[in-house]
Amino acid sequence: MRAELSRLRRQFRFSAGGLSTTVRRVNANRPRQFASDNYAGICPEALEALLEANAHHEVSYGEDAWTAKAADLIREVFETKCEVFFVFNGTAANSLSLAALCQSYHSVLCHELAHVETSECGAPEFFANGSKVLLLPGANGKIDPAAVRNAVLKRTDIHYPKPRALSLTQVTEVGTVYSPDELRALTAVAREHGLRVHMDGSRFANAVAALGVAPKEISWQAGVDVLCFGGSKNGIGIGEAVVFFDLELAKEFEYRCKQGGQLASKMRFLSAPWTGMLRDGAWLKHARRSNAMAKRLAEGLSRVPGVEIVYPVDSNAVFVRLPSGMEEALHRRGWHFYTGVVTPFESRLMCSWDTTEEDVDAFVADALRLTIDD
Numbered sequence: 590m591r592a593e594l595s596r597l598r599r600q601f602r603f604s605a606g607g608l609s610t611t612v613r614r615v616n617a618n619r620p621r622q623f624a625s626d627n628y629a630g631i632c633p634e635a636l637e638a639l640l641e642a643n644a645h646h647e648v649s650y651g652e653d654a655w656t657a658k659a660a661d662l663i664r665e666v667f668e669t670k671c672e673v674f675f676v677f678n679g680t681a682a683n684s685l686s687l688a689a690l691c692q693s694y695h696s697v698l699c700h701e702l703a704h705v706e707t708s709e710c711g712a713p714e715f716f717a718n719g720s721k722v723l724l725l726p727g728a729n730g731k732i733d734p735a736a737v738r739n740a741v742l743k744r745t746d747i748h749y750p751k752p753r754a755l756s757l758t759q760v761t762e763v764g765t766v767y768s769p770d771e772l773r774a775l776t777a778v779a780r781e782h783g784l785r786v787h788m789d790g791s792r793f794a795n796a797v798a799a800l801g802v803a804p805k806e807i808s809w810q811a812g813v814d815v816l817c818f819g820g821s822k823n824g825i826g827i828g829e830a831v832v833f834f835d836l837e838l839a840k841e842f843e844y845r846c847k848q849g850g851q852l853a854s855k856m857r858f859l860s861a862p863w864t865g866m867l868r869d870g871a872w873l874k875h876a877r878r879s880n881a882m883a884k885r886l887a888e889g890l891s892r893v894p895g896v897e898i899v900y901p902v903d904s905n906a907v908f909v910r911l912p913s914g915m916e917e918a919l920h921r922r923g924w925h926f927y928t929g930v931v932t933p934f935e936s937r938l939m940c941s942w943d944t945t946e947e948d949v950d951a952f953v954a955d956a957l958r959l960t961i962d963d
């Protein structure tokens with residue numbers, strides 16, 4: 590009995606960082622964690638709209654009033670004409686939209702940490718029938734315009750895949766944010782060399798909230814042709830929106846969605862939550878909160894001896910290097926977070942729409958306590 594109990598304790602205790610930890614249980618005593626903004630549930634505004642959409646019969650396959658309304662709200666948010674498609678996740682949004690930009694012999698330039706490279710199991714190459722993803726270096730998760738130019742000019746012969754698209758991640762994979770000026774500099778180089786611009790905006794809301802800009806300033810006005818506008822990490826249950834600012838590129842995209850398994854038969858359940866997020870600005874309220882909680886977490890952790898904050902905390906992520914033993918000790922105290930997954934040796938702490946001051950303070954207090962106990 591005793592042995593069984595301690596085996597169970599071991600099994601459910603979260604002990605080590607890294608990919609192997611993904612299937613471990615979330616500690617039941619902690620309602621909220623810092624492992625991922627995807628750990629959070631559905632925010633009230635999205636859930637309310639989902640329930641409203643559930644009240645009556647509706648037309649299927651996206652021909653319904655909720656989907657039309659959600660697309661209209663997105664057009665309002667971006668203050669322009671655009672074509673909008675709702676898909677199940679970010680991998681589908683990114684890979685199908687990149688496929689819409691590329692022929693099989695083209696290449697996509699992106700940062701070496703880009704989700705399209707590191708976390709989509711080759712889906713962009715697969716859906717684009719073999720278009721190659723080419724990796725660019727750059728400090729703080731950002732691409733430098735010179736790196737784009739170098740990559741394009743490095744090879745211009747017929748034996749090399751022809752660069753066709755620049756993919757930018759806003760917010761970047763390490764939580765930094767491109768300013769409108771940085772974006773314009775990048776897209777200018779892209780234009781100069783005939784590249785189309787794709788934006789992986791799984792945390793686009795956090796970027797808008799952090800910069801205090803109008804959404805158009807960091808999308809179409811900054812030269813973005815297609816944006817994968819993130820919903821899940823912002824508080825929606827399931828789904829992302831693909832937003833084409835270049836309407837020509839959206840041609841026949843509905844067929845790609847269908848073929849890629851992304852045409853939801855009950856589309857209203859993907860689209861209605863967007864109406865809840867966008868109609869009264871809940872999307873920005875939630876993004877501001879998660880950003881603010883990350884700031885608070887960074888401030889708290891900067892007072893913990895031996896903890897190093899490794900990137901500017903522009904959004905809802907805090908990347909840290911922890912002193913020896915602290916990662917395991919925090920896991921033993923029930924905290925769940927990943928180490929070495931996005932960048933080697935660094936721990937990533939994500940805040941979400943429902944992160945509270947108490948969560949942040951409890952984490953910081955535990956980290957502090959560990960340094961004192963030593």
Ligand SMILES: *Cc1c(COP(=O)(O)O)cnc(C)c1O
Nearest residue numbers: 678679680681704758762789791
């Ligand atoms: C989470 C995330 C996505 C979306 O991933 P899915 O798991 O496919 O929904 C895309 N890009 C970035 C940068 C992300 O962090």
